[in-house]
Amino acid sequence: MSNKKILMITGDFTEDYETMVPFQTLLTVGHRVDAVCPDKVSGDSVATAIHDFEGDQTYTEKRGHNFTLNATFAEIDPADYDALIIPGGRAPEYLRLNPAVLTMVRHFFETNKPVAAVCHGAQILSAAGVLKDRKCSAYPACMPEINQSGGIFTEIAIDAAITDGNLVTAPAWPAHPAWLSQFLALLK
Incomplete structure (x- = not known):
């Protein structure tokens, strides 16, 4: 496997495991x-x-760690990256309002x-x-948005992931082994 350059777009109150675990795992494998x-x-x-x-009836939320960013958003050119990773948590709720974030995401597709x-x-x-x-799988509360945007919400076990073309998605952090395994397969 050749080493890839991966962009992670995150923000305040990103989910702790969904940020730290993939970040550290991808670094660990080079x-x-x-x-x-x-x-x-x-x-x-x-x-986090x-x-x-x-x-x-829904997840609970507690304050997590501070996650240190290692690059500057304003200096990023998505063309310089081989892949994109988007953690969950509350950050996506407001990051989706940023036109530059959406432009970057579109580049990868x-x-x-x-x-x-x-x-x-x-x-x-x-x-x-x-x-x-x-x-696309996601936390079940995201189902209406996925369906309204023309996607096909795929209900899978909380520890499962699904790949559709270049896209790997999962419902939540318990799926890390399946989600990261499928993502790593696409990075080869």
Whole structure:
């Protein structure tokens, strides 16, 4: 496997595991991952949130770690990257309002580069208009957005992932082994 340059778009209150685990895993196997957030520079950090499934009607949320960004959003050219990863959490809710984020995401679909999104990361994909006729898993609360954007919400087990072309998606962090395995297969 050749080393790839991967862009991670994240923001404040990104889900802790969905940010740290893929970031560290991809570095461990030799890839370069540039984590960026709009209006922040390399060395800044984003706050994370820990989402857990404790028997309530939805996930619970607790304050997580500070995650240090290692690249500057304003300096990013998506053409310099081989793949894109979008963590979930609350960050996608407001990142999808940023036109530069949506333009970057569209680049990866226009050039058919691998994209991995987990949980609420699908909100950014929906807003970017890249899901038409594509199977996409996400946290179930994202189903209306996926379907309304022309995507096909795919209900799978919380520890499963699905690949449709260049896109790998999963419902939440319990799917990391399947999600990251499928993403790594696309990076070969």
